Amino acid sequence: MPLEISQIDLQRTLFRFLTKSARKGELADRDAAAKRFPAQVRQVDLDSIADGMQQRLSEMYPDAPDLRGLLGGATAGDLAAIQGFDWVVVGIYTFGLPPTKSRSGTPESSAHRTLKEWAASNGDALNAPSDSVGVTERWFPSGDESDAAFIGESETLIVEVRPAGAEAHELQQALFTLVKMRAVRQAELSLGGRNDEVRVTLIVEERPGSATHELAESLGVVVFVK
DSSP states (O other): OOOOOOHHHHHHHHHHHHHHHHHHTOOOOHHHHHTTSOGGGGGSOHHHHHHHHHHHHHHHOTTSOOGGGGGTTOOHHHHHHHHHSOHHHHHHHHHOOOSSSOTTSSOOOHHHHHHHHHHHHOTTTTTOOTTOOEEEEEEOTTSOEEEEEEEOSSEEEEEEEEOTTOOHHHHHHHHHHHHHHHHHHHHHHHTTTOOOEEEEEEEESSOOOHHHHHHHHHHTOEEEEO
16 A cells, blocks of 8 residues: 655655755755655655745745755855745745754754764664665654654664753653654555564663663663763
8 A cells, every 4th residue: 555645744854854955055965855755755756846845935935045956056146045044934834844843842952953963974883774874854654753764775773862951751752752653664664565674762962760771671762872
């Protein structure tokens, strides 16, 4: 049975990825963008998703720069205009995105952002599938986005991160979030008749208490202390 994925979810995922490149004033990595989507969506022309995204965006913000240039062809002037635009407001009102990915509703801290970017870049340390490339904010059909993910040919590693200062209830929430995304990924794979291994890891910067460790073991979540 094919998995039905709405166009706005595809556009929302691409928008979030492209605006990260926009903030840096850089062209986007097309291969990295494709890895944000479920496997079957990678067969869809990325440009067609970008066209739909830009059409939706232009209807509400006709003066906004064209994000499609980040996928190739943007000049230095285009990049400067794209970098200087307020994409946060556009994301809120065009795609229903929160100001950040933070599930608590508070702005994402630089510590959290740095830690998830470290996770995506350090697959070897996390025992990620050897044939995978780490990405941040990988979309899942439930509407969740992992802090990082590594999607291999026959194995998946899903990662959440919590920087120093995270309270016990935040760590517990992260553990159950990982359990949910693991189940969703397994269900996603099963629709294609696959039974790949799906592992989940919580990265923390401070050694959690014994209760958190016991809960993680019970749920089958690896706790990695950076």
